[in-house]
Every structure is written in C-alpha cells, then in structure tokens.
Amino acid sequence: MRLYVKALLLCALLSPSAGFTAIEAYEFKNKQMEADYIKLVDELRCLVCQNQNLSASNAELAQDLRRQTHEMLMKGKTPDQVVQYMVDRYGDFVLYRPPFKASTLLLWLGPFFLMILVLWLVFRNIRSKQEIVPPDASSMQRAKDLLSEDKTRENS
Amino acid sequence: MRFAIPLGVFVLMAGLLGYGLTLDPRKVPSVLIDKPAPAFSLAKLHEPEKVLTEKDFLGQVWILNIWASWCVSCRAEHVIITRLAEKKLAPVIGLNYKDQPKDAKRWLQELGDPYDASLMDIDGRVGIDWGVYGVPETFIIGADGLIKYKHIGPVTQESLDAEIIPMLKQLTS
Numbered sequence: 001m002r003l004y005v006k007a008l009l010l011c012a013l014l015s016p017s018a019g020f021t022a023i024e025a026y027e028f029k030n031k032q033m034e035a036d037y038i039k040l041v042d043e044l045r046c047l048v049c050q051n052q053n054l055s056a057s058n059a060e061l062a063q064d065l066r067r068q069t070h071e072m073l074m075k076g077k078t079p080d081q082v083v084q085y086m087v088d089r090y091g092d093f094v095l096y097r098p099p100f101k102a103s104t105l106l107l108w109l110g111p112f113f114l115m116i117l118v119l120w121l122v123f124r125n126i127r128s129k130q131e132i133v134p135p136d137a138s139s140m141q142r143a144k145d146l147l148s149e150d151k152t153r154e155n156s
Numbered sequence: 157m158r159f160a161i162p163l164g165v166f167v168l169m170a171g172l173l174g175y176g177l178t179l180d181p182r183k184v185p186s187v188l189i190d191k192p193a194p195a196f197s198l199a200k201l202h203e204p205e206k207v208l209t210e211k212d213f214l215g216q217v218w219i220l221n222i223w224a225s226w227c228v229s230c231r232a233e234h235v236i237i238t239r240l241a242e243k244k245l246a247p248v249i250g251l252n253y254k255d256q257p258k259d260a261k262r263w264l265q266e267l268g269d270p271y272d273a274s275l276m277d278i279d280g281r282v283g284i285d286w287g288v289y290g291v292p293e294t295f296i297i298g299a300d301g302l303i304k305y306k307h308i309g310p311v312t313q314e315s316l317d318a319e320i321i322p323m324l325k326q327l328t329s
Contacts, residue, residue: 047184047289047290048289048290050181050182060254060280061280061289061290064279064280064281064283064284065284068281068284087187088187089187089188089194089284089285089286089287090184090187090287090289091184091185091186091187091287093184
C-alpha cells in the first residue's frame, strides 16, 4: 500500500502537468488548436520569472501572454505567427529554443567544437603514451644477459 | 609547462564567469529600438472620454514612462521622473499599466503628478505591444516616431544624468 502511494507521488511529480499552475479554463475549437496552445505555452519563456515557461508561471505577465496566445489561436493565427508576434515584442529571449543565426552561432556550435577539441586532445594523449621507444643497445644487451642467465639456471 | 593548458582553461573560465557576474540577467535588450512606436489608442486617466494615440505625438520627442500604483519601485522612481519632467526637455507621458483608475489617481494625488498626460492600459494589452515585462520602464521616442531608448527598471539619478538627459538633448537639438 505504501509503495503504491509512493509510486503515485512519483508519477505526479514526474508528469509534465505538475508544473501547470494555470487556473484559466480555455476552450478551443478543436484538439489540434489545444495541442498547439500547450506546445506554445511550454516553449515560450515568461520574462518575469525567467526560468519558467508561460505554462508554469503564475506571474501576471505570463497570464496575459497565455491569454494573448489563446486569442491569437482562436482568431486563426498559426503557431508560427504567435511565436513571431512574441519575438517581435520581447526578442529571441522569449524562446526557450534560440534560433540558429550569427549571434547564436557560438551557442549552437560551441559545444560541438569543444567536444572535437577534447577528443583530439585525448587521442593525441593516448597515442603519445602508446609510442614504443626502442631500448638502447646497452639495456638490450643486459636484458639478453639476464635471460640467458635464467636459461642456464633452468638447465642446470 | 605541464600545467599550461589546465591553467589556461581555468583562467579563461574564471574570466568568462566573472564577466557573467557583472551582467544583469533581468535586462533583456529591447528589440524595439529603432522600430516605430507600437500603435495604441488609450483613454486619458483624468479625462476618460479623450483618447490619445501614438500619432498624436508624431513630430516631437517624447517620453513614455510605464508605471503602476502597485509597483513599489515606481514609488522610488517617482522623484526622478518628477525631476525629468521639470527639465521640460520633452513631454513625459505616463502609461498606467494594469492598474485601477481610482488607485492611480490616488497615487498621483499623494505623490504629485509629473506627467503631461496619463494614459490607462487597464488590461495590459498595450504593455504587451511595447514589450513591457516589468514596471517601471521608460521609453524615449523620437520626432520620427521611432523608439530611441528604453530603460528597464526604475530610472536612477545616474541613468538620468548619464543616459536619458544627454539622449534627449541630442534628439531635441
């Protein structure tokens, strides 16, 4: 029984709706519009509490922007038009997924560049450790002597 | 020499992180700079039957200060906005954002009214068009109707002297 409650709690915590503090009850014309709405409010950032998306934030601005999103969808705007509307007013920062352009090049490509750099360093390091340096003549002779010594001892 | 690379990486990281600490993440650069002032049509606070639009201000430099009676830092900013208005460099228009007219009137009565006109944006829709995400915010709009400057958060004496007044003098000269 206890385990059951724990499992239920875990499910509640892990489900994406746990962050859904919205109390508005919006009606949509169809399922697709509702899906678009949910996707939009998940991907747009609330600028007041910057680490929350519109769906998770209960700030006044987030409520207003949810209302705006809903209204625009109901008026037949596409999700892309809603996103453009928000970007025109609040900038790329309103997007949780920044667009790929010159000013975000480092952001998008930086991690890959770093990964290649690190891989190159690691490979170089491993290879330098694997290089076999031929022993010089005197140590070679000594090794041979030791081996032959062993052999004579075994034979005797 | 063995430590050159790790040390270099450390210094680079420390430098970048240190620089990051000096930035204010709440200051999101406005995309509206050098763009036309967003359209609005709002009733005046004291004469609700009169409506002003952005076109009424074309041909002159003006200041739009967005405030609300529920906004604590607006109260702190009020004295600075009053100083700005007294300089008479440009008309200062107050945009009363998501507020109740009676609260706004009481606030202005109590602290003094520095605004040449006060407009009401009760449901915050005009605020969205102007990209407002926290009050107070202050815009300077040029005679050509383009937004020249945006200040996020309360205007301080320093930002007034260092940025706003020089900008206004440059635009009006």
